[in-house]
Amino acid sequence: MIRPRPLRAALLAASALALLTAFPGAVRAQDAAMVVPPLQYTHRELSNGLDVYAMPDPTAGTVTVQVWYDVGGKDDPEGRSGFAHLFEHILSRKTVNIPYGQISTWVENAGGSRNASTGQDFTNYYETVPPEYLETMLWTHAERMARPVVDQAVFEAERSIVKEELRQRVYAPPYGRLGVFVIGDNSFDESIYRRSVIGSIEQLDAATIDDARAFHEAYYRPATATLIVSGNFDPAQLDRWVDQYFAGIPNPERPVPVFQRPTAAPRTQPRDVVSYAPNVPLPAVGRIWPGVEATHPDAAALDVLQGILSRGQNSRLYQRLVYVDQVATSASFGANTMEEDGVVSGTVIVAQGKSLEQAEASYDAVIAEIRTNPVTQAELDEAKVEIISSELRQRETASGRAFILGQALVSEGDANAPDARLAAIQAVTVDDVLRVARTYLRDDAVVRVRYLDESQRPEGVPEDSWRNPAPVPTFVSVPPAILPPNELLPEGRRMAPPAPGAARVAATPAVAERTLPNGLRVIVAKSTDLPIMNAQLIIGGGASGDPEGRMGLASATAALAREGAGGRTAPQIAASLESLGASIGAGANPDVTTVSLSAPVASLDRATPIFADVVLRPDFPAAELERLRTRSLNGLRVALRDPATLAAATLNRVVFAGAPYGAPSSGTAESLSAMTRDDVAAHHARWWRPDNAALVITGGMDPEAAFAFAEAAFGDWARPAAALPVIGDRAGQATAPRVLVVDMPGAGQAAVAVAVRGPDRSDADWYPASVANAVIGGGSGGHLFNEVRAKRGLSYGAYSSLVTRVDGSLFAAQTQTKNESAAEVVELVLSEVDRLTGEAMTDQAATDRESFVLGGFSRSIETTGGLGGFIGDTVALGLPLSELQTYPERMRAVDPAAVSSVAGRWLGRERAYVVVVGDAAQFLEPLRAAHPDLVVIKAEDVDLNAADLGIE
Structure with missing residues (x-):
């Protein structure tokens, strides 16, 4: 057993005392050193009723701007369930001075991210951007508050998108209807919360643009809004900008509609x-x-x-x-x-x-x-x-x-x-x-x-048998709008957004590295002053090392390691970790196995022996293997009834066929059923060794304390005498592109997945390929989002990613749409895969997309887990640790010519693999007209064990 070092205990106590001294209102857990600093903010209220909260943090690399409105699903008008959520979509799109979709474009081109959400009690809109764009974001929020454009084009587009969101989140997943409709409708009886926030297709179809304008005038105003700014900014400058952009926005004279709350009798019968x-x-x-x-x-x-x-x-x-x-x-x-x-x-x-x-x-x-x-x-x-x-x-x-x-x-x-x-x-x-x-x-x-x-379903039982028999309250009817509708000004008359200010560059965390005598690499990067830490043990091999007929073995070994180790049972491990506020996670992807520890620093001395036992001394009890087998088989049964999940698994097999990457990392029913304890123990002995691993430590620990933790946990991990195992060609030779339809009758949506093979991570093509991917499907500024969602309302979202592995990469695009539009969406996606091969790219477009990529990088390394994930990926892919510093400059160096060159070498519809999973009867005919050689297979006949998926 590892005993707490006196010096370490003293450091923890000092850390706790420092936090309590700095933050008198800090909350301390039962563990004396686990301290939560209180929220720090200032508040003021403008004369128009707008509440403003400032949360400055000069160490942050970003600033977040949020506006929360006191309007939500409970305020939906009579006969218009889902209306607050629909209006959330509308208000994000267009103002007198901002063309449709331009806010998202500005945010992404600045390297930021934005979104909005609706609950029963609220609607919020938020952006996280580099600090120099704070004034720009404040101006956009003031525009939306004072001068939104609610016209027929915006209304129709956003209503179509919301309907696709409903299909994707509710109708497509196996249990979507259970949570939103069945449990949702029966959670409250005569209550303002009776209806679902997302609404229904029928009531969305019944809505009109006049409803939208009336809803805006009724609820959206400074007095129902709260502005929160958090991150790296000057508080005095923030006050000046808030006064400049928000103080002059008047409140409507008409009062906010008040819904008379129904008096619901307590439920006294089950x-x-x-x-x-x-x-x-x-x-x-x-x-x-x-x-x-x-x-x-x-x-x-x-x-x-x-x-x-x-x-x-x-x-x-x-x-x-x-x-x-x-x-x-x-x-x-x-x-x-x-x-x-x-x-x-x-x-x-x-x-x-x-x-x-x-x-x-x-x-x-x-x-x-x-x-x-x-x-x-x-x-x-x-x-x-x-x-x-x-x-x-x-x-x-x-x-x-x-x-x-x-x-x-x-x-x-x-x-x-x-x-x-x-x-x-x-x-x-x-x-x-x-x-x-x-x-x-x-x-x-x-x-x-x-x-x-x-x-x-028994004969005669209606489809809506789940409905709550209690009467639905009659909700408020919003009075008609009385103000003239706003219109987008001509280009020459629009107010330009404020220019960005001086950049506030956040320092990249310093990285330190040592190698223990047994060959284990230890990499440390301090990422926060909070008393938390993450440790990720990256073990080479991953699912690509699974033997024939034992797909899922690497994943099973990882999962079982924490289900009994060092003489502790699975319940004992769970109880010990959870009592410390700690957790151990484990899993395998195609290239590596990862075992991670997340813990408050105060709990580390007690969590370390458990972490070490899980890695070095797993017991692999036979009973736990049977439990894991049962849970995994049940999980597969559920996952493969979701169109998107089945499409991804099928596409992976189509692209890589019989190569190691083609096999599903989580296994199949057949491989999991055949797996034995000896298989698991042999895999652990073969791959889990210190000279095949790296430990990445991030969080609030200083490097010396982190290295001491690594030595305590894994200093006695013996290096085997046998040579390191080697995996051959993981990706295999490229197979012929094809179009495959997986027929799933009754599917609530069709999932469309398209992939093209890409370059190795070490290839000079990888950086321009990453920019090309951002152009095609990165965020809401990508071509896919614009063509599939923004222009046509055919999906809630359409994106692509550059999936990077040890052997090569994959341009992978994915979206979901109603079944009847699947053929149209396939053509739209293929057109975007083609587009960069023949369309020149401007310098500004390249710069904008590079900013989008780098913004995601900057936000990710702000968190302990995100920083550890990036460093872990560099280790897994065999990159130098200097990648943390050089990644931004190498991405910025990509020019349009390089993107076009990469597109010509790697992209094009003639290289694309396509999988569509859905109710084929609704889209097969038009899809086959465009792709006469497509192949159809029933969902229940898909064989993920086979390189050819069992297609005869």
Whole structure:
């Protein structure tokens, strides 16, 4: 056993004392050294009612600008469910001075990112950009607040996109309808939260542009908005810009419509709901109880109760349903609090071969037990530590802190609520947990849900059998708009956005490296002053080393390593880690296996021996292999009924055929069934060795402390005498391009996946190839997004990526669309794969796309995990560690000629592999007209074991 070093313990204590001294309001966990610094902000209110919160952080490499409006799904007008969400899309697009889609273009060209979201209580719009673009972002938010353009073109385009979003998120996934419709509709009875935020196709179709204009005038104004700026900026300059751009925006004279809240009688009788949907591979069970609003005194105890029941592998539901009884592939429990109400719910995906009744009995037994007997002090402490540890991670970036603050303001109306919540959680007692379990998890108030495949629907049972029988309230009708609609000004009359200011360059973290005597590389980069750390052990080989007939072996070995090691059982490992606020993850991709430790620095001395045992001394118990096999088979059964997942797996096989990269890393039903413990132990002995590994440590540790941790964990890891194993050609020879259709009748959407082989990471072509990929499908500024979503509304999103591996890379494009437009979308994607081969690129376009790529890089290395991931990738791909510093300059050096040259060598539709998964009856005829040689295979006949997918 590794004992805490006195010096190390002293360092931890000093670190905790420094944090408490610097932040008097800091929250300290049970572990004296695990301290959460409080949110730091200033607040002022403009005369028009706009609230402004500033959260300066001069060490940040970015600045985040967010506007939260006090309008959400609960404010949707009568007969217009989903309208707040639809308007979120509309307001992001066009103003008097900004053409359609230009905001996204400006943000991406600046190297930033932007998005928006809608909840029941709020709609928010946010960007994260380099600090010099702060004024530009403030101006765009003022434009949207004061001068939006809501015209027919914008309205029609965004409504079409929202409908595709609904299909993608709700209709296509096997359990999408369960969460959004079935559980959603039955979570509340006569309540302002009764309707789903995303709405319905029918009510979206019924909406008009007049509705949109009326909605804007009713709810969007300075007095319903909160501006949050967080990151690297000058607070005094921010005040001047806020006054300049926002202070003159008037509030409408008409009051905000107020919906008379219905008085709902408490539920006193249980209700049973049975629902059916297409492509449900395994039945599911749900439980729903009434909850509480975010400001309720019981909210903290319910949060702790949620942790005890459902957070991590040591939780009661996982242990009982997934681990011991093995009646479920997953089991959840959550307490969702909102501004005016809340809901407590749980779901179970039933394991193959188990009955609904078995799953229900196990779930209900866990709930009955926690209502009857007090939880243990250890369970209580563990839940609190997990919550504190999670909060530390969320507060790591300026953007993360802004979101915490914004959510608290809209749900609780109190900027101090996040810190008060942590203090309240620390005060929760064993008696509190028992009390809230008895108060809220009542049998007389529960809704019991069963979710089954459409094939099991009895004759005569209607499609909407899941609907809540309680009457839906009559919602407010918004008065008509009275202001004349805005129009985009002619180009010569538009106000130009503010020019960027002086750049504030953030320093790239310094990297230190040592090699232990056993050959293990240790790489350290300090990335934060918060007391958290990440360690990633990168082991060469990965799934490409899986033997014939044993696909998924590398992944299984990684997964099993933490399910029993050093004499500790899987439950003991889970309990020990979760009590420390730590976690160990493990998995394999085609090139490497990764075992990672994430922990508060205060917990490291106790987490280190467990991490070392998982890597060096896994027991690989036979019983755990059987559990893993069962869970994996159930997981495959679910995943391969999702069109997008099946399309990706099939495309991988089409591109790489029988080469190592062609085999699915997670295995197949056949390979998992054949796998033995001896296979797993042999794989571990062959590949898991110090001279085939590198340990990457990031977070709040100084290099010397990190190197000491590495030595303590892996200094005694013996290097085998045998030579390192070698994998041959992982990618194999390129096969002939083809178009393959996978027929999945009843699929809620069609998934389209297209790929073209690309250059090696070490090839000079890789950097221009990365820029070419950004042009084709990088973010909302990519051609794919513009052609498929923005211009035609055929998808919620269309993107591409440059998937880089040890042997080569892959231009991979993916999107989803309604089945009837699949053929059109395939042609659009292929046209973009072709476009750069014959279209010249301007210097400005190259610069813009390079900024987009580099912005993603900069944001990723702001986080402990992101920095570790980038360094880990350089190790896996055999690149020098100097790549962290040279990557930006090499990307900036790419010119349009290099992009065109790379496109000519690598791209073109004649090199493309195409897979479409969906209801083929709705798109096969037009697709075949364009591609007469396409091949069709039924979804149930796809054989991922075979190089040819089992196609005769």
